[in-house]
Amino acid sequence: MELKDYWRTIRRRWKVIVLCLAATLAVASVLTWQTTPLYSSSTRIFVSTSPSDSAQAYQGNLFATQRITSYASLVKDRPLAEKVADDLGGSIDPDDLRDEVTATVDPDTVILQITATDADPILARDIAQAYAEKLKNLVGNLETPANKNQPLVKASIVDNAQVPDVPVSPQPVRNLGLALVLGLLLGVGMAVLRELLDTSVSSAEDVAEVTPTPILGHIGADTSAVKRSPAEVLSDVTPWAEAFRVLRTNMQYVEVDQDQRVFVVSSSLPGEGKSTTAVNLAITLALAKQRVALVECDLRRPLIAKRLGLDDGVGTTSVLIGKVALRDALQPYDETGLDVLACGPIPPNPSELLQSHAMEKLLGELREQYDIVILDAPPLLPVTDAALLAAQADGALLVVRHGKTTRDQLRHAVERIEAVDAKPIGVVVNLAPARRTGKSYGYGYGYSYGYSYKGQDPTVNDDGSAKRGPDAHRRGRQKRRS
Incomplete structure (x- = not known):
């Protein structure tokens, strides 16, 4: 993947990134809120010798530097912890004390720092101070030679432990900052992983990877449109209706050498919107004053009549x-000029009927009477009905559902059509997300300009005269032929 591919992935999968970010921040917030605050108190011990001259002072400093590391390790010993526990009243277990105390040596110095951490700030101070006192006495005892009263090494407390005001743990700012970084990394990683594993058709490049068949239409999602009468919706000025007008315009460049054209509308699997596309495309063509017939050829699950x-x-x-x-x-459907042939009684043998001589005769009659015939066929992958119809028609229009139809399903659907020496004439992307830039499918303009005047009829000029678009020229040619 190139850098632009990562940026495109982030834009497409931003919900995954936001979800991961919100989850990590929520977990970090809960853990921070539930964590018991801990306070830390420290004391410092200076280790020295008693030299008689400067030469002995240098040697004594080297000796103390070497010995101080050993003193730091004594802090974790159980005997010292037992003495401190006794000094604190015996209410604390020595093993717990060993876990709460650490000893560090400042580099290149003879200073030993003892730090105690506890949920009680006063107890943290007392533990650190008690450890310092007991370690000082222990060093004195260990470094006093036999039959002598003065130790060779002396440990002195130079900084007594204080009661801390601010807890050292948890640290909300640090925790949330780390959660933010972790959430972003996790979100981007999940987005890239989903992009790499996603085989659904979601861009023009995905379609081009499967088939050279052009994309003729890009239908967005409109929940209100499917609840209204198709004739009413498609006569209105909306993005939904305009999408089908664009599809109608693009259909004019398909099989331009034939005056009567028969097209199959199908999809890979059910639920991709092929019947809705067939119905609205047929009505849109009929509204352009073309002679159009819509034939229900899905004899297993008919939907058009309803x-x-x-x-x-x-x-x-x-x-x-x-x-x-x-x-x-x-x-006839409403006043659109569309003629509809519904399914009729559901037969027990749909495939046999669709490949019969009677079906061939029916298509011949429809070719003689209409400019365009739209056949709403079953999905291609579950049954062979659509492929059988495509072999008798002038081509098949494939409907794919954005983000759901996979490239493999589209590839197999194209193979089913080509296996019977038919050809796919175009692809319609259904339920695609609305994007003003339209880069995914090559649509560079939004709808805000065209719909600024909602009462304006797109087929009428500003002076009231009728516009002469491609459909008007086509009707003129048909009138002259007649």
């Missing part, structure tokens, strides 16, 4: 078995 509020008593299966004529089974 979504559009149409009768599902007759439909595709009824036409395929010859029970109803195509013209009688088609239903």
Whole structure:
């Protein structure tokens, strides 16, 4: 990964970083709050000899420097701890005292520092002072030669222990600072790890890695739109409706040499939004005054009739078995100009019906009557229905769900289509996050400019005349042909 890849990962996975940071700060705060405050008190001992001249003073200083390290090790001995415990009244266990006391020697000096730490500041002072007194007496006894009254080395207390005012532990600022650094490192590490392990389709580069098929549409998430009538939503001026208009515009450049085009809309797995995309794309095309038919070919889990509020008593299966004529089974949707062929009764053998001669005849009739036919097919990976339809159509439009559909699933879906000598004509990214810069999928402009005047009809000029876009030119050509 390059530096820009790390920055992109941080921007995409910032929630993971914030979560790790908040967790480490919370843990550090709880531990700091629950930790018992400890106080520390210190005393200093000076070790010296009694020389008679300057030469002996130098030798005595070297001797004291060598011996002071041994005195520091005596502080951790149990005999000295027992004497200190007796001096303090015998209420403290000697082993506990050994854990609370440390002795350090200042480098290149003859000064020994004894430090005691305890939850009680007064007791910490008493322990440190008692250790200093007992160590001074012990050094005097150990360094006094036999049959003599004066020791060769003398230990003197030069700094008595004091009652501390501020605890040495815990240290909230230090603990929270370390937690902050640790949380950032952990968060960035988790974000990078998730990025490396994430195989979902979340950018144009992910799609390009699987297939050269272009991305024709980028549909955002709009929870309010799915609750309203599609005809009402797509007639409004919203980012949701504009996304399908962009998809409609891009569809005009697919199979431009054919006047009648049949496209299959499918996905890798259920739940990726292929039926919603098929319905809204068909309505958007119909609103542009094109002759459009939407055919429910998902004969296992049909959704179109319920979504559009149409009768599902007759439909595709009824036409395929010859029970109803195509013209009688088609239903107009609202005032959009869209004709819908619902599923009809669910058959026990969907695959056999979809690859039958009756299906081939049905598609032929639809080609003669409509400019564009949209076939809502089942997902490609669980069943073969969509691949069978793609072989009879002019191409397949693949719907992928941002952050959920994996690259392997998309690759297998493309392979299913190509295995029957069909071709994917484009990819639609569904439920993609809204980004003003749009770098992930190549959309460089947001919607704030286009929607500044909510009452403005995008198909009408400022002077009230109709705009002549690509659809208007297409209708003009159709009128001239007729």
